[in-house]
Amino acid sequence: MSDPGRAGAVYDRGYRPYDGPLGGRPAARFALYRTSLRRAVGLRRPWRQKVAPAVLLAIAVIPAVINVGIGYVTRDTPAEGFEFITYREYVGVSSALLLFVALVGPDIVCPDRRQRVLPLIFARPLTGADYVLAKVGAIFTCVFAFSFLPQVVLFVGQMLVSDGALDYLGRHAAVLWQVPLAAAALALFYAVLGVAAASLTGRRMVAAATLLGITLVTSSVAGIIVETGSGGGAGHPAALLDLLSLPLQVRDLVFLGRLHEDSSLSGVTGGGAMAAACYLAVVAAGLAVMLHRYRSVEA
Amino acid sequence: MTPHDQSANGDPAFAAQASVEVRDASVWFGQKVALSELSCSFGPGVTGLLGPNGAGKSTLMRAMTGLIGVNTGAVRVAGRDPRTDRDVHRRIALVPEDEAVPARLTAHELVAYVADLHGVGELGAVDRALTSVDLLPVADRRLGGFSKGMRQRAKVAAALVTDPAVLVLDEPLNGADPIQRLALIELFRRLGSDGRTVIVSSHVLSEVERLADRVLVLINGRLAAAGNHRAIRDAMDDRPRHVLVRADDQRRLASALLGVDTVAGVSVTGAGLVVTTERAGDLAVALAPAARRLGVRLLEVRPLDDSLDSLFRELVR
Amino acid sequence: MASIVCARGLTKRYAGVTALDGVDLDLPAGRVGLVGANGAGKTTLFRLLLGLSRPDAGTVEVCGMAVSDDPAGVRSRIGYMPEHDCLPLDQSAADVVATFGELGGLPVRAARQRASEVLDLVGLDEARFRPVGGFSTGMRQRTKLAQAIVADPRLVLLDEPTAGLDPSGREEMLTLVDRLGSFGIAVVLATHLLDDVARVCDHVVMLDAGRLVTDAPTTSLLHQTGAVTVDVGPTGAVALAAALVARGLDVTTSDVGTIEVTVPGETELDIVRDVVADLGLPLHKLTNRLTSLDDVFAREAPPR
Numbered sequence: 001m002s003d004p005g006r007a008g009a010v011y012d013r014g015y016r017p018y019d020g021p022l023g024g025r026p027a028a029r030f031a032l033y034r035t036s037l038r039r040a041v042g043l044r045r046p047w048r049q050k051v052a053p054a055v056l057l058a059i060a061v062i063p064a065v066i067n068v069g070i071g072y073v074t075r076d077t078p079a080e081g082f083e084f085i086t087y088r089e090y091v092g093v094s095s096a097l098l099l100f101v102a103l104v105g106p107d108i109v110c111p112d113r114r115q116r117v118l119p120l121i122f123a124r125p126l127t128g129a130d131y132v133l134a135k136v137g138a139i140f141t142c143v144f145a146f147s148f149l150p151q152v153v154l155f156v157g158q159m160l161v162s163d164g165a166l167d168y169l170g171r172h173a174a175v176l177w178q179v180p181l182a183a184a185a186l187a188l189f190y191a192v193l194g195v196a197a198a199s200l201t202g203r204r205m206v207a208a209a210t211l212l213g214i215t216l217v218t219s220s221v222a223g224i225i226v227e228t229g230s231g232g233g234a235g236h237p238a239a240l241l242d243l244l245s246l247p248l249q250v251r252d253l254v255f256l257g258r259l260h261e262d263s264s265l266s267g268v269t270g271g272g273a274m275a276a277a278c279y280l281a282v283v284a285a286g287l288a289v290m291l292h293r294y295r296s297v298e299a
Numbered sequence: 300m301t302p303h304d305q306s307a308n309g310d311p312a313f314a315a316q317a318s319v320e321v322r323d324a325s326v327w328f329g330q331k332v333a334l335s336e337l338s339c340s341f342g343p344g345v346t347g348l349l350g351p352n353g354a355g356k357s358t359l360m361r362a363m364t365g366l367i368g369v370n371t372g373a374v375r376v377a378g379r380d381p382r383t384d385r386d387v388h389r390r391i392a393l394v395p396e397d398e399a400v401p402a403r404l405t406a407h408e409l410v411a412y413v414a415d416l417h418g419v420g421e422l423g424a425v426d427r428a429l430t431s432v433d434l435l436p437v438a439d440r441r442l443g444g445f446s447k448g449m450r451q452r453a454k455v456a457a458a459l460v461t462d463p464a465v466l467v468l469d470e471p472l473n474g475a476d477p478i479q480r481l482a483l484i485e486l487f488r489r490l491g492s493d494g495r496t497v498i499v500s501s502h503v504l505s506e507v508e509r510l511a512d513r514v515l516v517l518i519n520g521r522l523a524a525a526g527n528h529r530a531i532r533d534a535m536d537d538r539p540r541h542v543l544v545r546a547d548d549q550r551r552l553a554s555a556l557l558g559v560d561t562v563a564g565v566s567v568t569g570a571g572l573v574v575t576t577e578r579a580g581d582l583a584v585a586l587a588p589a590a591r592r593l594g595v596r597l598l599e600v601r602p603l604d605d606s607l608d609s610l611f612r613e614l615v616r
Numbered sequence: 617m618a619s620i621v622c623a624r625g626l627t628k629r630y631a632g633v634t635a636l637d638g639v640d641l642d643l644p645a646g647r648v649g650l651v652g653a654n655g656a657g658k659t660t661l662f663r664l665l666l667g668l669s670r671p672d673a674g675t676v677e678v679c680g681m682a683v684s685d686d687p688a689g690v691r692s693r694i695g696y697m698p699e700h701d702c703l704p705l706d707q708s709a710a711d712v713v714a715t716f717g718e719l720g721g722l723p724v725r726a727a728r729q730r731a732s733e734v735l736d737l738v739g740l741d742e743a744r745f746r747p748v749g750g751f752s753t754g755m756r757q758r759t760k761l762a763q764a765i766v767a768d769p770r771l772v773l774l775d776e777p778t779a780g781l782d783p784s785g786r787e788e789m790l791t792l793v794d795r796l797g798s799f800g801i802a803v804v805l806a807t808h809l810l811d812d813v814a815r816v817c818d819h820v821v822m823l824d825a826g827r828l829v830t831d832a833p834t835t836s837l838l839h840q841t842g843a844v845t846v847d848v849g850p851t852g853a854v855a856l857a858a859a860l861v862a863r864g865l866d867v868t869t870s871d872v873g874t875i876e877v878t879v880p881g882e883t884e885l886d887i888v889r890d891v892v893a894d895l896g897l898p899l900h901k902l903t904n905r906l907t908s909l910d911d912v913f914a915r916e917a918p919p920r
Contacts, residue, residue, distance in 0.1 A: 013798075014795065015737055015795075016733065017768055017800070018726070023721040023723070024688070024689070024692060024721050027718075027721045027723075028692075028720065031715075031721075034718075035718070035719075044711070045706075111704060111706075112704075115701070115702070115703070115705060116698075116700055116701060117704055119696075120702050122666075123691060123694070123696035124716070124721075125689065125691045125720070126719065350782075351782045351784065352781075352782045352785070473779070473780075476651075476652065476653045476808045477651065477653075477810050477909075477910060477913045478653055478913065478914065479653075480808065481910065502781065502782050505811050584896065584897075584899075587890075591893045596882060596885055596886055598882070598885065598902075600900070601901060601902075601903050602900065605901075608787075611784075612783070615783075615784055
């Protein structure tokens with residue numbers, strides 16, 4: 001007698017167990033980074049959310065295009081390697097970047113708190129540190145890309161427009177490591193500040209205002225003290241208060257090995273070392289704030 | 300017999316000695332019609348207000364307490380219009396569903412504040428209100444530290460401080476643990492038997508059965524049914540009833556029951572016989588004599604659609 | 617059968633309140649109802665199971681793994697459905713569930729596939745492509761349940777899954793929870809509604825003031841009391857009671873018009889049947905009086 005059970009079988013009663021690979025903590029962390037980055041850049045979101053990154057990219061790339069354009073137009077004139085903008089100067093299109101971080105940083109961080117999504121996120125194989133890493137990483141990636149890609153445009157453009165491409169490459173080889181390093185330092189700074197400010201509150205406007213407020217206020221105050229303290233000429237230690245300038249000082253250290261003459265810190269003994277130290281202190285403080293804010297979540 | 304059974308003109312949508320009357324009331328918000336020519340009334344005792352989400356229960360409650368006006372028709376509380384007559388606010392109190400209470404206040408402060416708001420000058424009114432909800436021992440603790448059930452009770456106390464004749468409660472048992480639920484049910488029943496008009500909306504039908512003698516069912520802004528839930532079920536005579544009968548000799552009993560005129564069918568299931576009938580009353584009368592005649596022992600007789608749950612399901616279908 | 621959750625001496629204190637006090641648990645893999653006064657114990661327990669808090673004393677194991685050894689690893693096996701609103705409002709349900717699948721460690725494609733399947737299971741059809749912000753309570757609850765099971769957990773923790781749902785929604789949610797059990801997913805259902813527990817759970821755990829007061833299969837708690845409830849309609853109740861008393865039975869009349877008769881053996885049932893037939897009364901209901909979970913709760917966790 002044949003086995004009646006083989007004549008028909010039910011395969012799917014509505015739920016299939018999953019027997020594929022499970023990535024665990026590293027996969028979860030990367031997934032959080034990836035989705036945050038997607039949200040920051042406006043992918044899979046309505047057009048309105050794509051405006052900010054697009055505008056920023058445009059602003060960032062325009063000087064490169066202009067420079068290359070002018071270089072091309074004047075290539076036959078005997079002018080020596082005209083440079084409308086130096087690589088050093090090009091790292092740090094400050095206001096546009098700051099606005100971007102103030103807009104997008106809170107956007108990827110605050111709603112998680114406001115809409116009480118955090119308990120769901122932390123019910124995953126993720127820790128508070130993973131969350132911080134992913135969010136900072138996402139903003140870092142954006143800011144770095146927006147600083148670095150235009151540089152690539154500039155460099156390649158200059159190379160092509162100059163008399164000898166390989167010659168140009170040889171003369172400017174140092175730029176190839178200076179630009180990424182300086183851009184990374186800038187991106188890290190902005191990312192940490194932006195996400196730290198956003199971690200303080202669930203309201204995006206408040207976070208943006210906090211970030212802009214802190215940076216602009218410290219900048220103004222430092223500016224005033226420097227002006228009155230040094231009589232307008234040389235630098236003054238109070239310039240260390242100016243948060244926005246710290247990554248620029250670090251940038252100069254990368255490109256020039258010392259502070260730039262025009263920097264508000266010039267002439268201050270040990271200014272370079274102090275600037276680097278302050279930079280690290282701010283980054284460390286930002287990380288501490290974030291780790292504190294995400295250390296314990298109401299389930 | 301409760302006053303509800305002796306309504307003015309026999310229509311269970313209307314209560315005897317009505318304190319709240321709704322006449323042809325319609326409310327719309329833009330395109331959405333929240334209430335559609337609703338007519339009903341409420342009187343002393345506890346009335347349950349049922350309906351799917353979005354059926355208009357909250358709208359009706361807000362219209363009764365004057366928080367919103369009706370676009371057509373009228374709502375009257377003790378003969379007065381709650382929208383225009385300030386005096387009405389001392390006679391009818393609403394405990395809304397999800398309103399947050401200020402966490403910094405203590406229970407005592409909250410109730411005292413509401414008392415002041417309504418000009419309740421009487422000493423001891425606050426304490427009496429807190430006692431009736433069993434919060435007097437913790438009256439000086441901040442509401443922020445209360446559990447959800449205790450916050451609900453604080454809100455009820457605040458509503459009671461004006462000694463209202465009508466108390467309207469939107470999902471008052473939300474978030475309360477089982478003990479608090481029983482305590483609140485008992486409280487509302489007591490308030491109802493004291494002669495107050497208590498109107499309660501809830502989604503937990505088994506509790507509404509315990510709480511209310513009379514229910515009104517709203518569906519899509521219209522009154523779908525009213526009255527005692529068993530009577531409503533009987534009134535739905537276009538739908539057959541199902542009764543579970545367990546006996547020690549099911550099949551012989553089944554054959555006998557098929558001989559009863561209004562029995563439409565008998566199913567033999569693992570749990571017993573499921574008898575389908577057009578008139579539950581006829582089956583009930585025939586059951587014991589049939590079993591006795593056959594010498595069959597009846598172990599269980601249970602209407603399968605007697606509860607408010609199944610009634611609701613039938614209405615909403 | 618191994619316990620899905622095993623706790624010994626579990627203790628947790630917050631700011632002077634002892635939320636859990638030396639609790640021992642052995643929860644079977646199935647559908648477990650968690651009931652407690654004031655909710656403090658259940659939220660704390662969930663946090664301890666998820667490894668989001670460390671106990672002040674005692675140990676807890678989930679799926680055979682000690683939570684304190686590898687909290688993140690334990691979390692990859694647990695799904696959680698919070699009571700409060702917790703979904704990102706500007707994303708579609710499909711996006712949300714797929715994202716949470718990825719956050720649970722699923723590869724991108726698998727996450728999308730499974731998200732689609734679990735959304736089918738919970739009954740969200742075309743609505744899944746609309747933003748969660750526009751969803752009704754029922755749809756949000758279903759989305760929350762979907763994200764809890766998308767990464768194929770061994771255990772799901774459900775916190776008041778029927779809160780805010782109207783009766784039909786509640787019925788559908790309970791049916792879903794029932795089905796989860798049949799798919800081999802262990803469920804811990806924390807709720808204030810004892811009816812939900814009686815309907816869906818095969819095991820009940822009751823906490824009061826941080827202590828365990830009951831930990832037993834549901835059936836063992838709902839036992840027969842040796843009495844039956846008889847309903848012959850309001851008009852006949854008095855006559856029936858009198859006649860039964862005259863035949864030597866112990867009878868009490870309830871305040872809703874039904875009668876309770878003590879039935880030491882089954883022959884007394886025949887007496888009831890005969891008296892009802894003699895009096896020509898309609899026999900609407902004849903049921904065993906069971907203790908309900910309410911009775912158990914009131915007995916074990918009396919109000920202070």
